[in-house]
Amino acid sequence: MRVAIAEDSVLLREGLTRILGDAGLDVVAAYDNADDLLQFVRGFPPEVAILDIRLPPTHNDEGMRAALQIRERHPGVGVLVLSQYLELGLAMQLLSESAEGVGYLLKDRISDVEDFTGAVRRVAGGGSAIDPKIVSTLLQRRRSDDPLDLLTPRERQVLELMATGASNQGIADDLVVTLRAAEKYVSGIFTKLGIPSTRSESRRVLAVLLYLRA
Amino acid sequence: MAGFGTLVVSVALALAGDELVRPGLQALLFNWITVPYLISGTIAWWRRPESRLGPLMIATGFVMALTALQWSTIPVLFSIGHLLDLVPAAMFLHVFLAYPTGRVVGRLRQVVVVCGYATAVVLQLAKIVLGINPDSLFTITTKPVLAGRIEQVQLVTMSVLLLVGAVLLLVRRPSPSLARRRPVALLVDSFGLALIMLALLFVAGLRGWPQVETVRHVTFAVLGLAPVVFLLGLLDARLARTDVGALLMELRAHPGGDLREPLARALHDPSLTLAFWLPKYGSWSDSEGHSVTLPGGAGGRATRVIYRDHEPVVALEFDRSLEDEHELLDAVAAAAGIALENSRLQADLRARLLELQGSRARVIDAGQQERKRLERNLHDGAQQRLVALALELGLIAGRSASDADTKARLMQAKQQVTDSLDELRDVARGIHPAVLTGHGLAVALESLTAQAAVPVVLEVTDGGRLPEHVEVAAYYVVNESLANIGKHAHATVASVRVTRSDELLVVEIVDDGVGGADTERGSGLRGLADRVEAIGGRLRIWSPVDGGTRLEAEIPCG
Numbered sequence: 210m211r212v213a214i215a216e217d218s219v220l221l222r223e224g225l226t227r228i229l230g231d232a233g234l235d236v237v238a239a240y241d242n243a244d245d246l247l248q249f250v251r252g253f254p255p256e257v258a259i260l261d262i263r264l265p266p267t268h269n270d271e272g273m274r275a276a277l278q279i280r281e282r283h284p285g286v287g288v289l290v291l292s293q294y295l296e297l298g299l300a301m302q303l304l305s306e307s308a309e310g311v312g313y314l315l316k317d318r319i320s321d322v323e324d325f326t327g328a329v330r331r332v333a334g335g336g337s338a339i340d341p342k343i344v345s346t347l348l349q350r351r352r353s354d355d356p357l358d359l360l361t362p363r364e365r366q367v368l369e370l371m372a373t374g375a376s377n378q379g380i381a382d383d384l385v386v387t388l389r390a391a392e393k394y395v396s397g398i399f400t401k402l403g404i405p406s407t408r409s410e411s412r413r414v415l416a417v418l419l420y421l422r423a
Numbered sequence: 424m425a426g427f428g429t430l431v432v433s434v435a436l437a438l439a440g441d442e443l444v445r446p447g448l449q450a451l452l453f454n455w456i457t458v459p460y461l462i463s464g465t466i467a468w469w470r471r472p473e474s475r476l477g478p479l480m481i482a483t484g485f486v487m488a489l490t491a492l493q494w495s496t497i498p499v500l501f502s503i504g505h506l507l508d509l510v511p512a513a514m515f516l517h518v519f520l521a522y523p524t525g526r527v528v529g530r531l532r533q534v535v536v537v538c539g540y541a542t543a544v545v546l547q548l549a550k551i552v553l554g555i556n557p558d559s560l561f562t563i564t565t566k567p568v569l570a571g572r573i574e575q576v577q578l579v580t581m582s583v584l585l586l587v588g589a590v591l592l593l594v595r596r597p598s599p600s601l602a603r604r605r606p607v608a609l610l611v612d613s614f615g616l617a618l619i620m621l622a623l624l625f626v627a628g629l630r631g632w633p634q635v636e637t638v639r640h641v642t643f644a645v646l647g648l649a650p651v652v653f654l655l656g657l658l659d660a661r662l663a664r665t666d667v668g669a670l671l672m673e674l675r676a677h678p679g680g681d682l683r684e685p686l687a688r689a690l691h692d693p694s695l696t697l698a699f700w701l702p703k704y705g706s707w708s709d710s711e712g713h714s715v716t717l718p719g720g721a722g723g724r725a726t727r728v729i730y731r732d733h734e735p736v737v738a739l740e741f742d743r744s745l746e747d748e749h750e751l752l753d754a755v756a757a758a759a760g761i762a763l764e765n766s767r768l769q770a771d772l773r774a775r776l777l778e779l780q781g782s783r784a785r786v787i788d789a790g791q792q793e794r795k796r797l798e799r800n801l802h803d804g805a806q807q808r809l810v811a812l813a814l815e816l817g818l819i820a821g822r823s824a825s826d827a828d829t830k831a832r833l834m835q836a837k838q839q840v841t842d843s844l845d846e847l848r849d850v851a852r853g854i855h856p857a858v859l860t861g862h863g864l865a866v867a868l869e870s871l872t873a874q875a876a877v878p879v880v881l882e883v884t885d886g887g888r889l890p891e892h893v894e895v896a897a898y899y900v901v902n903e904s905l906a907n908i909g910k911h912a913h914a915t916v917a918s919v920r921v922t923r924s925d926e927l928l929v930v931e932i933v934d935d936g937v938g939g940a941d942t943e944r945g946s947g948l949r950g951l952a953d954r955v956e957a958i959g960g961r962l963r964i965w966s967p968v969d970g971g972t973r974l975e976a977e978i979p980c981g
Contacts, residue, residue, distance in 0.1 A: 218803070218811075220807060220808065220810075221807060221810060228814070262861075263802070263857070263861065269862075270861045270862050273862065293810075293848060293851075293857075294848060294852060294857065294858060296862070296866055296867070297869045297870045298862065298865065298866030298867070298869030298870060299866055302866070316806075317813060317841045319813075319814050320816065320817035320840075320841065321817060322814075322817050322821055323821075346873050346874055349874070350878050
């Protein structure tokens with residue numbers, strides 16, 4: 210699996226290259242800027258591109274613009290955006306079309322090597338990886354007669370995992386339940402919240418996030 | 424005084440009534456002359472106490488009234504009236520030649536006036552003494568031929584003097600080309616005409632023309648007209664002063680506006696030009712800054728320099744005919760002086776205010792740049808290093824799977840590093856929201872409202888990026904407001920609305936809480952108001968007790 214990286218911090222660029230290599234992923238390019246990455250992606254589209262959201266020269270929105278450009282021009286390339294801060298607005302921009310092959314994670318997540326490489330593989334395979342903090346921020350929002358109050362604590366856990374992009378198997382593994390039980394939770398949640406059910410795991414990420422944000 | 428004069432006339436006429444050819448018309452014409460002089464004189468004296476014209480006109484009216492005594496049948500009264508018979512003619516000459524100051528200026532004019540009085544008094548006395556009219560008590564001897572000669576000389580001399588006076592008046596008649604000079608020209612015309620008619624009357628009497636009565640009536644009518652025109656002139660001067668009042672109002676309404684136009688209007692002189700004194704260059708300049716020289720009386724122009732603190736400020740250059748109207752000039756010059764002083768003070772105040780606003784904005788901007796720099800340093804330095812450290816700890820922990828204790832402690836250390844990262848993130852974000860710089864207000868507000876303590880409906884009309892200081896101010900307005908709502912409002916729901924026009928960004932935050940917030944209590948809102956005002960904006964709060972709170976910030980963004 211071919212991975213391209215754009216990260217301007219040498220420490221993190223090397224760290225990323227190392228852990229991804231150790232996990233058996235093929236880091237084919239690692240740059241400190243967005244333009245070089247974009248040029249590489251045009252020539253040799255990898256399965257997934259990992260970008261720091263703040264890249265030179267201005268460290269403003271170069272990383273974000275490059276990510277959106279790859280999403281638009283290379284739908285086959287998964288895009289994983291890393292950032293020191295999480296912005297709901299940027300998450301929604303990345304997901305505006307679909308949650309397919311897209312990830313948005315805090316940089317800290319790199320240190321949970323297994324989870325992180327799992328997220329990279331998921332994005333490369335067309336799945337999603339949304340930072341749990343984004344989801345918990347959305348879930349924090351209280352409202353009067355909230356349909357979320359109808360959910361059992363277990364169902365809330367499942368909802369959170371679903372929103373981060375976890376597959377049914379992933380949910381089952383995480384909660385140590387059977388796949389069938391996980392599937393049952395998922396369909397129960399959709400019924401309770403009145404969200405139209407979908408079999409696609411990445412499409413349901415968007416549905417859940419939009420539901421929570423509304 | 425006027426009343427007394429009129430009374431004298433009335434008494435005289437009452438005593439004389441039956442002697443006259445046509446008593447009604449005669450009385451009417453007599454009053455027509457006398458009363459206007461008394462009234463005009465009184466008004467002139469009251470309006471311009473420094474001018475001798477008023478008293479002179481009153482005296483003329485008074486003496487005129489006394490001449491009516493010659494129609495009396497009482498010898499004493501008749502004698503006095505008869506003695507004074509021609510004095511009014513000399514006084515008319517005096518009054519007209521003394522207009523407008525009340526002083527007879529110029530050798531020729533003085534000679535004419537003195538001769539007029541001499542003719543009216545000395546020759547009159549001479550012919551009376553010689554018995555021109557035996558009824559007079561002053562008659563000493565009776566030499567009718569000589570007395571008749573003297574009377575002829577007297578009347579001819581007086582006629583000539585009157586005609587000379589008329590010529591003197593008319594040669595210096597101002598051109599009526601300027602609208603504002605018309606009343607003066609008309610006045611001089613009426614004076615001249617009155618003198619000519621008076622001369623004509625004397626000649627008619629001398630020659631024994633049959634139309635002498637008609638000439639007398641016309642002459643009286645014209646003589647009475649002069650003070651009426653004079654009154655109109657006074658009224659015009661009053662109107663001019665109301666123009667000065669309007670000028671002051673206008674200058675106050677448009678401080679710093681063009682000074683020339685209103686001044687020209689008040690002076691009724693469209694040819695008015697202004698010259699400004701430039702102390703730095705020691706020269707005069709026009710309003711465009713081009714150097715000019717003052718005409719100093721050449722080419723029919725005159726100049727009035729306005730001083731402030733013994734230093735010339737501005738010079739008014741105008742048609743020379745205006746020089747007669749000292750009062751108007753004084754008033755306009757004073758008004759211009761006040762306006763100049765006002766605009767100078769206002770300019771000074773505005774400059775200071777701008778300086779203050781500028782320094783306030785600069786302080787905030789400098790603080791903002793410093794915060795940005797700090798956040799950037801944290802992001803590129805400590806935060807990246809801590810992430811790398813957490814990664815390293817994670818990797819080492821992964822490799823020490825054999826030693827459960829070491830692995831657990833490494834994982835704990837890693838957790839502490841990520842906890843520190845969380846804290847550092849909050850600190851850095853508090854210092855400067857990097858998302859604002861990177862992605863703009865709409866994106867930044869999305870996270871802010873999502874993290875608020877109450878559900879927030881966010882509505883942002885997107886129109887691209889705004890100047891950074893505008894975005895930052897708007898962000899802090901929302902941030903601080905949402906924090907206040909979380910802390911004090913006990914609200915169940917809130918809304919944030921950001922709308923913009925070409926030159927104004929309006930941020931409105933509404934909640935349904937307990938209200939009672941104001942900028943004077945609570946330093947947060949005061950600080951917010953300061954921040955918004957420092958960049959020329961305005962912050963307003965409506966927060967009735969138990970009525971929720973609405974906060975509105977208007978920030979210029981043009």
